[in-house]
Structure formats: structure tokens, C-alpha cells
Amino acid sequence: MLLHFYKMNGAGNDFIVIDNRDLSISLDGDTIAALCDRHRGIGADGLLAVEPAEKGADYKFRYYNADGGEAEMCGNGARCFGFFTSHLGDEEEAPPSSVSFETIAGTLTAELIDEHVRIAMSEPKDLELKTGVRIENFHDDIHSLNTGVPHAVTFVEDLEKLDIVTHGRAIRNHPYFAPNGTNANFAHAIAPDHIAIRTYERGVEGETLACGTGMVACALVHNLLTGAESPIKVDVEGGDTLSIGFEKTGETTFANVTLTGPADFVFEGEIEI
Numbered sequence: 001m002l003l004h005f006y007k008m009n010g011a012g013n014d015f016i017v018i019d020n021r022d023l024s025i026s027l028d029g030d031t032i033a034a035l036c037d038r039h040r041g042i043g044a045d046g047l048l049a050v051e052p053a054e055k056g057a058d059y060k061f062r063y064y065n066a067d068g069g070e071a072e073m074c075g076n077g078a079r080c081f082g083f084f085t086s087h088l089g090d091e092e093e094a095p096p097s098s099v100s101f102e103t104i105a106g107t108l109t110a111e112l113i114d115e116h117v118r119i120a121m122s123e124p125k126d127l128e129l130k131t132g133v134r135i136e137n138f139h140d141d142i143h144s145l146n147t148g149v150p151h152a153v154t155f156v157e158d159l160e161k162l163d164i165v166t167h168g169r170a171i172r173n174h175p176y177f178a179p180n181g182t183n184a185n186f187a188h189a190i191a192p193d194h195i196a197i198r199t200y201e202r203g204v205e206g207e208t209l210a211c212g213t214g215m216v217a218c219a220l221v222h223n224l225l226t227g228a229e230s231p232i233k234v235d236v237e238g239g240d241t242l243s244i245g246f247e248k249t250g251e252t253t254f255a256n257v258t259l260t261g262p263a264d265f266v267f268e269g270e271i272e273i
Contacts, residue, residue, distance in 0.1 A: 003273050005035075005042065007266040008084060010076035010117075012209030012238020014266070016047045017084050021059075023051060029068030031273055036066040042271060045201070045208050046074060048081050050088070057100040057107050059085050065203025073105040073148030075212015075259050079117040082110020083263035105148040118260040121216055122148050127252055129224060133177075135170040142171060143221050147257070149202075150182040151217035155225070159188045159198055164207050168200020183211060187218040192228050195219065196235040209238035212259050219244035220254055231260075 003025065006017040016035055018025060027035075027047075035041045049062040061081050063074045078101075086095040098111045106122040126146040133142040133152070143153045152171045156162060164186060171177075171184040184200040197218045199211040219232040223246070231245045242261035249255045 001273060002270045003035075004268070004270050006084065006268045007042065007044070008048075008080040008264060009266055010079045010210065010212065010263045011236050011240040011242060011261050013074075013076035013211060014044050015077050015080055016042050016044045017080065018047070018049050019088070020049045020051050021088075025049070027273075029064070031068075032064045033066065033068035035271070035273070036068075042269075045204050046071075046077060048077050048084070050081070050085055053102055055102055055107065057102045059099065059101040061101040061103045061108070063103070065201075067203050067205065069203055070104075071149055071203060073103050073122065073213060075119060075121065075148065075214075075216060076210055076261070077212070078103070078108055078110065078119045079212065079259070079261060079263040082117050082119065083112065086110070086112055103148070113260070115262065116260055117263045118258050119212070121213075121257040121259055124216070124220060124254055124257060126150070127224075129221070131176060133171065133174055135167060135174065138167050138170075144177075144182065145217045145221060147213040147216040147220070149213050150177065150180070151214050152177065152182045152184045153187060153218050153221040154185070155187050155189065155222075157188070159186060159196055162186055162198065164198050164200055168207065169205070172200060172202055183214055185211070185214040185218050187222065189222065189226070190235070192226065193231070194233040194235070195222055198237055207237070210236035210240065210242075212242075212261075215242055216244055216257060216259055220246060220257070223248070224252060
């Protein structure tokens with residue numbers, strides 16, 4: 001069969017998007033992995049599927065990593081999803097200013113603001129500062145926070161010289177984070193309200209140019225470690241700077257967490273599967 005697809009990217013994090021509102025498309029993990037293969041397929045960090053909502057939102061969000069496994073959430077994918085679904089209505093009408101969608105991590109809302117999309121994120125959970133996790137040839141403290149998916153966060157002096165694949169893989173597969181593993185983020189403070197990050201992403205099993213939930217995790221841990229106020233700017237390897245907003249509700253708790261950044265169409269096409 002021919003699969004009609006769209007290619008999108010959010011801050012360099014790229015996705016295949018399919019419109020499956022009629023539930024006529026059924027893709028197994030191997031097929032999704034083949035579609036995401038950058039040499040023999042379309043190439044992407046993951047696949048987004050638009051499905052009908054079940055609990056009163058506008059749409060249902062399904063996200064699959066490049067290895068074909070389904071994940072709870074993806075921040076950059078959610079921005080692309082919100083932008084994509086906002087254009088599914090009548091072409092003669094202006095796109096809505098916001099779209100809601102159900103994810104495994106909860107119902108989210110995407111707000112369109114000029115050329116950017118702001119996602120109202122799910123409430124962070126499972127915070128653990130200074131987990132005590134240690135890996136070979138790495139001595140910085142490793143923290144942990146779930147911002148829709150699990151993330152390890154560590155602040156380092158030099159992001160450029162970091163062996164992100166070696167260290168990221170070791171953290172991602174550390175027994176502390178078993179059985180599902182974690183994403184591994186490495187951050188550096190540029191200014192009190194500005195950080196840069198690099199991410200080794202679970203499911204991609206390598207570095208990605210951006211990770212939305214990882215940006216949120218790093219920004220919130222930065223606040224907890226330094227007291228930096230909202231919003232916090234985050235530079236990613238894709239070259240973009242995004243903004244993380246939040247409200248502090250307690251010593252280690254947050255509400256109204258948002259992720260604001262670009263979401264772009266790249267191309268559309270058909271591929272035989």
C-alpha cells in the first residue's frame with residue numbers, strides 16, 4: 001500500500017506525521033523503524049500519528065520512537081502535532097488559536113503564537129536530585145525528573161568536548177533507571193536564565209538535535225539548583241533557542257509548565273510499505 005505522509009521538524013528534531021483519523025492505517029514497530037531509517041526509509045527521529053480523541057480533546061496523539069516503540073510523550077513532537085492538527089480544518093477558515101490532544105502522559109494543549117507553538121506540558125513528577133548514579137569516567141551529579149517521559153539531567157563545564165554517545169548510553173542503560181531506561185541530558189549554564197543542552201535520546205539510541213521534554217527537565221532542574229526564574233531560554237544542537245515557562249508551587253514542585261518554539265513543515269509525499 002501507499003502511505004501518505006508529511007515531514008516536519010521542531011528545532012531540528014524531525015518527525016514523520018500521518019493522518020490516521022479514520023484509523024485505516026496500522027503500522028507495526030518494524031515498519032515504523034523502517035520508515036524512520038535515514039538510509040533506507042524517509043528518515044526521522046520518530047513518527048507521529050493523528051487519531052480520533054477518546055476523552056473529549058480535539059485529537060489523540062500517538063508517538064513512536066525511531067526504533068518503532070511507542071513513547072508516552074515528545075515535547076518537540078507535540079509542537080509539530082499541534083501545528084499540524086491546527087491545519088486539518090476547513091482551508092477557507094483561519095486555523096484555531098489552540099488545539100487539545102490526548103497523550104499517554106495526559107491531555108495537552110498547543111497554542112499557536114505567530115510562528116511558534118506553545119505547549120502546556122503535563123505536571124513534572126518523580127524528581128530526584130543527586131541520584132547518586134555514577135558511570136565510568138564521569139563525575140558530575142546526575143539528577144532525574146519525568147516531564148512526560150523520564151529524563152536524567154547533569155550540568156557540565158564543556159558541552160562541546162563531551163562524549164555524549166558514550167556517557168549518554170551508559171546513563172540511559174544504568175540499572176538505576178531500569179527497566180525502561182531514561183533519556184540522558186547534558187546541560188551548561190550560559191547565564192542565570194539561559195542554558196544550552198545536548199540530549200542522548202532513548203529509542204533513537206543516539207544524539208538528537210533537540211528534545212522538548214529534555215529541555216523542560218533541564219530548565220526545571222536548573223531552577224532547583226540555582227533559583228533561576230521563569231522563563232528560561234534553552235539552546236539546542238539544532239541551532240534554535242526555545243523558552244521554558246513555569247510557576248513554582250513548592251520547594252520542588254511546579255505548575256503551568258510550558259514549552260515554546262518553532263514547528264515547521266518540510267515536505268509531504270507517499271511511500272510504499
